[in-house]
Amino acid sequence: MSKLLKPVVVIILAVGVAAGAAVFLSRGADKKTDNPNTPQHVEVKGGGHIRGSQNAQLTLVEFGDYECPICGAWHPFLKELLNRYPQQLRLEFHHYPLVSVHRNAMAGAMAAEAAGEQGKYWEMHDALLEHQNEWGESPNPEPMFQGLASRLGLDLNQFTQSLHSPALQNKILQDVTQAQDLHIEGTPTFFINGEQIHPKLSMEDLVQLIDAHLRSK
Amino acid sequence: MKVRSVLIACLAFVGMVDALYLSIERNAGPIPCHVTHGCTDVLTSKYSEIAGVPLSWFGLLFYITIMSLMVFKAFEDVEHPLNLPLAAVFYLTGAGLVVSALLVGIQAFILKAFCEYCLLSAALVLTMFLLAPNPGRHKHPQ
Numbered sequence: 282m283s284k285l286l287k288p289v290v291v292i293i294l295a296v297g298v299a300a301g302a303a304v305f306l307s308r309g310a311d312k313k314t315d316n317p318n319t320p321q322h323v324e325v326k327g328g329g330h331i332r333g334s335q336n337a338q339l340t341l342v343e344f345g346d347y348e349c350p351i352c353g354a355w356h357p358f359l360k361e362l363l364n365r366y367p368q369q370l371r372l373e374f375h376h377y378p379l380v381s382v383h384r385n386a387m388a389g390a391m392a393a394e395a396a397g398e399q400g401k402y403w404e405m406h407d408a409l410l411e412h413q414n415e416w417g418e419s420p421n422p423e424p425m426f427q428g429l430a431s432r433l434g435l436d437l438n439q440f441t442q443s444l445h446s447p448a449l450q451n452k453i454l455q456d457v458t459q460a461q462d463l464h465i466e467g468t469p470t471f472f473i474n475g476e477q478i479h480p481k482l483s484m485e486d487l488v489q490l491i492d493a494h495l496r497s498k
Numbered sequence: 499m500k501v502r503s504v505l506i507a508c509l510a511f512v513g514m515v516d517a518l519y520l521s522i523e524r525n526a527g528p529i530p531c532h533v534t535h536g537c538t539d540v541l542t543s544k545y546s547e548i549a550g551v552p553l554s555w556f557g558l559l560f561y562i563t564i565m566s567l568m569v570f571k572a573f574e575d576v577e578h579p580l581n582l583p584l585a586a587v588f589y590l591t592g593a594g595l596v597v598s599a600l601l602v603g604i605q606a607f608i609l610k611a612f613c614e615y616c617l618l619s620a621a622l623v624l625t626m627f628l629l630a631p632n633p634g635r636h637k638h639p640q
Contacts, residue, residue, distance in 0.1 A: 288573040292566050295511055303518035349542060381536075381609055382543035418544055466531075467538030 324475055325375065325463075328455055330402050333363050333371030339494055341370060342472040344377040344460045347389030347409045348417045349468045356410040358484045362491070369495055374406065376456040377468050385422045388444075390453045392426040395443030399435050408433065503571040506587060506626050510565035513622045517557035520615050524552055536611020545604050553601075557619060560594055564626065584631055591627035598623045 325342050343359070345352040363372060376393075378386030389409050396405030408429045409416075416425040423444065430440040443449060460470075471478040471487075473494060478487065524541055531537040540546065546553055567583040567590075574580045598620035605612050 284573070284575065288566075288569045291569050291573070292562075295507075295565060295569070296514065296562060299511055299514040300518055302515045303522055306515070306519050307522045351542065379539055379542075381611060382539045466535075467542075 325373065325472060326459060328452070328459070329373040329375040330397065330406070331371055331373050332403055334368050335371070337366075337369055337371035339366075339370045339474055339491060340373050341491075342373045342375065344375045344456070344463075344465050344468060344470045346377055346379050346383055346386045346468040347393065347406075348383035348386040348413060349379065350413065352469045353410050353413045355469055355484075356407070360407075362488070365488075366491065366495075370491060375459065376453045377460040377465060377470070378453065378457070379468060383417070385417060385419065387450075387453065388422050388426070389416070391444050391446075391449055392422075392429070394449040394452060395426075395440050395446070396430060396433065396435060398443045398446075398449070399439060401433050401435060404433050405429060500572055502629055502631070503568045503584070506629050507565050507568035507572065509622050509626050509629075510561045510568065513561035513619060514558060514565065516615055516619055516622070517554045517561055520554035521552060521558060524554060531612075531614050534612035534614045534617065536605075536609065537613045537615065539611040540605055540609055540613035540616060543609055545601070545609070560590070564590060581633070585633035587626070588630040588633055591623055591630055594623040595627050 329342065341359075341362070343352075359372060363370060376390040378390045380387050393402055393405045393409055396402055412425070412429065416422040419425060423441075426444065427437055427441065430437060463470075471482075473490065478490065482490070520541065524546075548556070564587055567587050571580055571583040601616060602620050605616065
């Protein structure tokens with residue numbers, strides 16, 4: 282029995298130490314993950330879609346990808362934030378479709394912009410993020426986008442034409458260029474009034490940061 | 499042989515930390531690279547999971563198995579040496595090497611982005627494979 286006990290104890294200890302080391306490294310990385318190439322204060326040159334009060338004191342800029350699961354996870358929280366600070370906070374969304382890993386990310390951005398042509402950008406934005414799993418890895422997501430457009434009461438012919446509009450594609454690519462100029466590494470990446478938010482900031486931390494910004498105003 | 503077992507166990511320990519770190523960091527936001535470019539791209543790609551289970555969890559199971567086998571080998575009774583652990587590690591790391599090569603290939607040719615934590619894991623698997631003695635070579639001639 283004692284022959285078995287020693288190795289088992291060593292294995293349990295090793296797993297425990299490894300877990301501790303991983304948590305420690307993860308917390309340490311959180312403190313050091315700022316990309317040195319990313320300026321601390323940036324000026325996002327417009328072009329994004331605004332949600333919330335036009336006169337809000339704080340602008341939360343998001344560079345996002347409709348197929349990115351983390352963007353999907355943040356989505357309900359961001360909506361809740363806007364409800365919580367209806368006059369003080371607005372969201373400015375910029376496209377950053379990570380096309381090398383998300384095959385339909387660009388198509389998703391096009392669907393949002395196409396709905397925007399008919400004044401329903403944010404409705405499609407919500408629908409795309411809420412139904413990511415349905416269209417994300419589909420070999421042909423267009424019928425799913427049309428289904429969403431239909432539910433939103435859009436003119437399907439116009440929507441389908443807009444899905445292939447070079448002008449809308451250029452608009453998205455301008456956001457991509459801006460994201461690359463800012464050395465953004467992944468999505469979602471957030472800025473509050475030009476200040477980049479730490480990539481590992483929790484949702485609770487973000488609320489505290491917004492409160493701190495509002496108090497300092 | 500004991501030194502070799504301890505070495506492989508230590509490498510598996512590093513692999514466990516790597517896999518656990520990735521399991522913690524995954525889905526917690528962008529994962530910045532320090533050496534390569536594209537950690538988030540790789541770790542949020544469709545190749546980063548199987549049936550919804552992140553590959554890092556499989557990696558963790560793999561490394562715990564290797565480490566456990568090597569710890570049992572290191573504590574073996576000298577009079578009754580255990581042959582199974584080293585043979586198992588040889589075949590397991592061999593299989594791991596094939597999977598690692600496939601994943602590095604996906605990073606290089608499909609995603610065109612590299613994740614340093616994944617490359618570290620591939621390097622660990624390769625080193626463990628080279629350290630594990632081929633059981634076929636140690637058979638006595640008939």
